[in-house]
Amino acid sequence: MAVKIKDVAKKAGVSVTTVSRVLNDGKYVSDELKEKVKKAIEELNYSPSFIARSLVLKKTNLLAVIVPNITASVNSIILSKIEETASKNNYNIIVCNMAENLDKQYKYLNIFKEMRVDGIIITNEKIDDKTRDFLESINIPIVFASAKPSNQKHIAIVVNNYQAAYDAAEYLTSLGHKRIAFIGGDRRDITSGQERYNGYRNALKNNKIPLVEEYVEFGNYSLQDGYSIMNKILKCKKLPTAVFAASDDMAVGAINCIKDNGLKVPDDISVIGFDGTAVVDIVRPRLTSMEQPIKEMGTMAVEMLIQKINKQQTLVNEVIVNHELVVRDSCKKV
Amino acid sequence: MAVKIKDVAKKAGVSVTTVSRVLNDGKYVSDELKEKVKKAIEELNYSPSFIARSLVLKKTNLLAVIVPNITASVNSIILSKIEETASKNNYNIIVCNMAENLDKQYKYLNIFKEMRVDGIIITNEKIDDKTRDFLESINIPIVFASAKPSNQKHIAIVVNNYQAAYDAAEYLTSLGHKRIAFIGGDRRDITSGQERYNGYRNALKNNKIPLVEEYVEFGNYSLQDGYSIMNKILKCKKLPTAVFAASDDMAVGAINCIKDNGLKVPDDISVIGFDGTAVVDIVRPRLTSMEQPIKEMGTMAVEMLIQKINKQQTLVNEVIVNHELVVRDSCKKV
DNA sequence: CTGAAAGCGCTTACAG
DNA sequence: CTGAAAGCGCTTACAG
Structure with missing residues (x-):
């Protein structure tokens, strides 16, 4: 982990700025230098530090998720869709399994804030007063999926x-x-x-x-x-x-x-x-x-969260998705 | 998110160094200044940046987990124990649901490296050649839980x-x-x-x-x-x-x-x-x-990983946990 | 197209 | 006990 951008700059015989440029958009760099830099990166097995980058960019590409209980099927399904959609959009997810513990949820929310996550998805709707206050004051985008606590301002995606x-x-x-x-x-x-x-x-x-x-x-x-x-x-x-x-x-x-x-x-x-x-x-x-359309709710939650992060379309406050009765074999006429 | 350590220092009328001290060990600070700082933190609703801190400390307190399929019960159980144990030890977890997709696993491993996670737990044992090479070269502690790919050097916790x-x-x-x-x-x-x-x-x-x-x-x-x-x-x-x-x-x-x-x-x-x-x-x-003792494997995986992160006891290479036949009602004599 | 320098928000020797 | 300053590893105006 010792190799940093300075090392590859030295190896390639260019400035740190140039290395940074090829690492990112790649614009304003001659093909010649681009090649040199790429070669140096390769040889040094260089991997840029996400966290140094996050510090500068004020963006972590981290989405936090709070689920009441991962081992419950409905939660693991929604979580897997959240992860899938986040991954597609170049976000990583941090998971809190609150295990029905309101204090743990509160503690995690504070950690999420310290971590400067870009957004938070919550599939739990039990919140205590201090959490409610916290959710009121925080300016990180939040969406509730398959949950909707009372008296809070964030987006919720739910069936009726x-x-x-x-x-x-x-x-x-x-x-x-x-x-x-x-x-x-x-x-x-x-x-x-x-x-x-x-x-x-x-x-x-x-x-x-x-x-x-x-x-x-x-x-x-x-x-x-x-x-x-x-x-x-x-x-x-x-x-x-x-x-x-x-x-x-x-x-x-x-x-x-x-x-x-x-x-x-x-x-x-x-x-x-x-x-x-x-x-x-x-x-x-x-x-x-x-x-409930569980998978779709997971996907939508991430998509709406990302929209909110990107400041598009903050008008929506609640999304009602359709429920559907699926008849199988466990009910009969009496 | 605008308020930073400098702001609370100014508000409290002390140096940034002092604020940092009360934020951390709290040593070498007079009670008087300590009080002033705490008050300023409170009033400004200050939340220190984990990522700036990580950059300095070269420690993210992040553990990454790769599971083959979250929605499979065995994985959600082990994941919930990993989360629980990590949380107790002040670590947060990032999850990759590889969904049986080897390319996704490889991509995630590279992200984990860029994120400078402190350690990685893998509950999947399917790896391709480039992943094997990657695992060989990486110097982030890794432990396999309930999985053990061939030809690799990392700790594995498995039943026989x-x-x-x-x-x-x-x-x-x-x-x-x-x-x-x-x-x-x-x-x-x-x-x-x-x-x-x-x-x-x-x-x-x-x-x-x-x-x-x-x-x-x-x-x-x-x-x-x-x-x-x-x-x-x-x-x-x-x-x-x-x-x-x-x-x-x-x-x-x-x-x-x-x-x-x-x-x-x-x-x-x-x-x-x-x-x-x-x-x-x-x-x-x-x-x-x-x-298999699934929960215990999840707990052990985190504990051993943290030990490895802290450089204690790197001697163990494989842990065999006990399997147990539990007889219920689905088998009978013929 | 290229690079020197400032800055992101912290921590920590070092000096007092 | 207290603080000025350097440094963590990047990005990005700015000047050329």
């Missing part, structure tokens, strides 16, 4: 979670279900927690189906929570005929629990999930799910 | 893949199976491709079971490949009574395929997987698997 949940619940009622349980997400999450619940509740209401308190429980989107919540619901004296889970993982947990209790899906209980992750085709029966 | 596969196959023979199919990984992968196959083959040989060519096929560790390969195997005139898949994902794909063809696991065909990822408890029947 209320409507999507409404449509999912309505689908169950259209199959004749009257006893519909709900396995919800984290109530601290505005869109994936609260709005999905509200959609469920209003669909029931508009279909004149009473809300049964025992049928509603909230979890952290994980398979494990889906399982244990389903287990609790199966203890009700009168079993539901359908379950709407606010994530595919929880839906699969519910299915497994139902099976393990000797009941059948969808014969005894229908199950519908939310997200559209890979598990939908993994479980048997295949999971009917209210799907 | 040969022995683990041998033990898995032997387990099937101990249950009385004579017709054992093998769904292998990528043959370009030394340990997870070739060694697992060799373990399978030799276990059969030592148990006097003939190798049936139709029973052996290789894939990319994904559920989809497991499914399609199993589908091919089910076309054999004489069906196997057991299948050993070189990843849990492929095993689950195989199970689904078997089910979709009207057969039962383990009654008709036993299935054993490899890795020990979350899916083992998700599928029904639960998957018996030859497990």
Whole structure:
């Protein structure tokens, strides 16, 4: 790592300026010098320092990403698309797996600021007050993907979670279900927690189906929570005929629990999930799910972030992408 | 982002040197000045530039990670542990999802070098010649986790893949199976491709079971490949009574395929997987698997990398961690 | 087309 | 305990 631009300048018999020029645009350099410089670079195995460059240019080409939990399928999918799109656009990504830890998220945001990252993507929507203040004051471009905390000014790319949940619940009622349980997400999450619940509740209401308190429980989107919540619901004296889970993982947990209790899906209980992750085709029966365009959201998040970095088109504040009911084998008429 | 150390020095009425001191160790500064500086920092909402600091210190506190495919469970688990351990040790991570693309991996390695990352962790073992040369010449500490390419000098943390596969196959023979199919990984992968196959083959040989060519096929560790390969195997005139898949994902794909063809696991065909990822408890029947200590490998990789960065203990060249057969419900006696 | 010099925002001997 | 100055490795007006 010892070789620097000065060394190649010396070796090539030119100035540092000239080396810098061939390293970058290559303009205003004669072919002769260009050759000499290239040869010197080659021989010295020279690799320019990104960080010295960043210091001068005030641009790091770094995008930071905060995900609530990398090991959850929906996050790893969105992350892989973020990385892919960033890479195509010559950006590198730094990852924070906040692991549901709000302090860690706050700490990372401060680090991102110190690192002078060019932009930040957040797929988590749980934020505490100090984080909210921080997000308010920071002047690094930020976009939320598949998340939208309340009271903040940054761009968010989301499905209409209320409507999507409404449509999912309505689908169950259209199959004749009257006893519909709900396995919800984290109530601290505005869109994936609260709005999905509200959609469920209003669909029931508009279909004149009473809300049964025992049928509603909230979890952290994980398979494990889906399982244990389903287990609790199966203890009700009168079993539901359908379950709407606010994530595919929880839906699969519910299915497994139902099976393990000797009941059948969808014969005894229908199950519908939310997200559209890979598990939908993994479980048997295949999971009917209210799907978000996860990959597209990842791609869009990066593209919009880069636009914002480049100061184009800052008018957009929220993008609503389409949700889609994909019917598979886990729901049937009652 | 406009405020810099000079601004807080001016505001506090001290020298830049003093500000730098309170920012770092805080030694050799009177309490009085310390207070003034802290106040100025607070009022200016000053955040020191990591990159200017890195330039001086020749240390970026950045660790780069290359994974073959983030969305594969085994990789997201190891990545989450890498992130967790790095974060605890005050390092940040940059991620490259190589997506099975060797050129992308090479390109990223060059970027990592330009970024002067302090260390690199690679969980992929497919490397081409130019990458091998690059890895040979680079003087950034590198450790391979759950991967070990041939002919390279860097630390690798792996299970004994040969022995683990041998033990898995032997387990099937101990249950009385004579017709054992093998769904292998990528043959370009030394340990997870070739060694697992060799373990399978030799276990059969030592148990006097003939190798049936139709029973052996290789894939990319994904559920989809497991499914399609199993589908091919089910076309054999004489069906196997057991299948050993070189990843849990492929095993689950195989199970689904078997089910979709009207057969039962383990009654008709036993299935054993490899890795020990979350899916083992998700599928029904639960998957018996030859497990690697995935999380521990992620943690160790970071710890050993940091040791190497700090120049301690460079003697270790390879660490073999224990594999473990975890019996669940997907295999039975024949 | 070419290069000397200033500057990016820090840290750290060195001198006091 | 305190600060002036050099230096980290680049880029870019500016002058020629």
